[in-house]
Amino acid sequence: GAVVSQHPSWVICKSGTSVKIECRSLDFQATTMFWYRQFPKQSLMLMATSNEGSKATYEQGVEKDKFLINHASLTLSTLTVTSAHPEDSSFYICSASPGSHAPQHFGDGTRLSIL
Amino acid sequence: AQSVAQPEDQVNVAEGNPLTVKCTYSVSGNPYLFWYVQYPNRGLQFLLKYITGDNLVKGSYGFEAEFNKSQTSFHLKKPSALVSDSALYFCAVRDVNYGGSQGNLIFGKGTKLSVKP
Numbered sequence: 001g002a003v004v005s006q007h008p009s010w011v012i013c014k015s016g017t018s019v020k021i022e023c024r025s026l027d028f029q030a031t032t033m034f035w036y037r038q039f040p041k042q043s044l045m046l047m048a049t050s051n052e053g054s055k056a057t058y059e060q061g062v063e064k065d066k067f068l069i070n071h072a073s074l075t076l077s078t079l080t081v082t083s084a085h086p087e088d089s090s091f092y093i094c095s096a097s098p099g100s101h102a103p104q105h106f107g108d109g110t111r112l113s114i115l
Numbered sequence: 116a117q118s119v120a121q122p123e124d125q126v127n128v129a130e131g132n133p134l135t136v137k138c139t140y141s142v143s144g145n146p147y148l149f150w151y152v153q154y155p156n157r158g159l160q161f162l163l164k165y166i167t168g169d170n171l172v173k174g175s176y177g178f179e180a181e182f183n184k185s186q187t188s189f190h191l192k193k194p195s196a197l198v199s200d201s202a203l204y205f206c207a208v209r210d211v212n213y214g215g216s217q218g219n220l221i222f223g224k225g226t227k228l229s230v231k232p
Contacts, residue, residue, distance in 0.1 A: 006158065034219050043205065043224045044159075093158050095220075101166055103149055104220060106158035 002028050002098045006107025014115055015086060021079045021110045023050075023094030029074035030096035034104065035067075038091040047092075050077040084114045117142045119208050121223035128196045128230055136191040136226045138206030147209040148189045149220065150180055152202045159205060165189060176200070196230045203227050 003026040011019050023033055031052045036044040048069050049057040056069035066088075068080040077096075081088050091111055095104040118141045128134045140146055147166055151159035163174025170182045180191045189206060204227075207220040 004158075043222045044220075046219050046221075049219060091156075095159075101147075103161045103164050105161060106151070108158040109156070111156060 002096075002102065002105045004094065004096050004105045004107045006094055006110055008110060009108060010111045010113075012113045012115065013084065016083055017114075019081045019084055019112060021081075021092055021094075021112075023077045023079070023096070023107055025075045025096045025098070025105075028096075028098035030077075030098070031074060033071060033077040033094055033096040035069065035077075035079050036093045036095065038093060038109075040091075044093060047079075050079075052077075081112065084112070086114045088112065089114045117208060117221050119206050119221055119223040121204075121206055121226045123226050124224075125227045125229060128228070130198050130230050130232050131195050134193050134196040134200070134228065134230070136204050136206075136228060138189045138191065138223055139187050140189060140206070140208045141187060142208055148180075148182060149207040149209070150174065150178065150189075150191050151205045151207060153205065153225070154202050162191070162204075196228075198230050198232055201228055201230045 005024045007022045033050040035047045037047050038044045046059050047062045050069045050071040052071045058064050071077040091109050093109040095106045097104045120139045149164045150162040153159050162178050163172050165172045165182045173179045178193050182189050203225050205225050206223040209220050
């Protein structure tokens with residue numbers, strides 16, 4: 001089945017550090033990937049839609065310069081949290097779908113903790 | 116606006132009993148409906164989906180869901196619950212008319228299922 005790999009699974013770093021999270025579709029190509037953020041005991045909130053070869057589409061309220069998205073190939077999208085601060089601490093999850101009628105498959109998420 | 120409602124924060128059932136996790140939706144067009152399960156510190160795992168066809172959809176791990184257009188519901192069910200089913204369950208909808216077939220998912224707030232031995 002379709003597999004989405006997300007790395008790293010856990011990051012702890014100091015305030016002001018930039019953190020890059022990778023999302024890979026292992027056995028299919030994905031022109032579109034999605035980045036979500038999940039706060040404790042809450043649902044997933046879409047941050048942005050990553051489009052291969054073009055600019056990402058950000059949801060309202062999500063800072064483009066804060067959360068840099070690069071989708072340079074059909075199997076890899078990256079999310080960089082720039083100059084991270086404690087309020088950026090959260091669980092970040094990516095997803096991708098192998099086809100128009102196929103369900104989205106999710107990575108295992110990245111737990112980001114900013115000290 | 117598209118939305119998904121999961122009215123129960125938590126559902127408690129005894130092992131071996133049937134379980135139902137409720138979900139209602141609101142979309143402007145034809146819905147693609149999904150159920151996902153999340154275990155602690157993990158991403159979401161796909162359980163089942165409804166696109167078209169039979170209203171009763173069978174999915175992974177013995178789960179099924181019934182699409183009811185008149186009630187705009189898509190409740191998740193399982194005839195006999197297992198302790199290992201304890202997890203967080205999310206209902207989601209993709210509005211094809213809004214985002215196309217590759218549109219993003221809109222999630223409910225999640226329902227915590229607790230199955231006791």
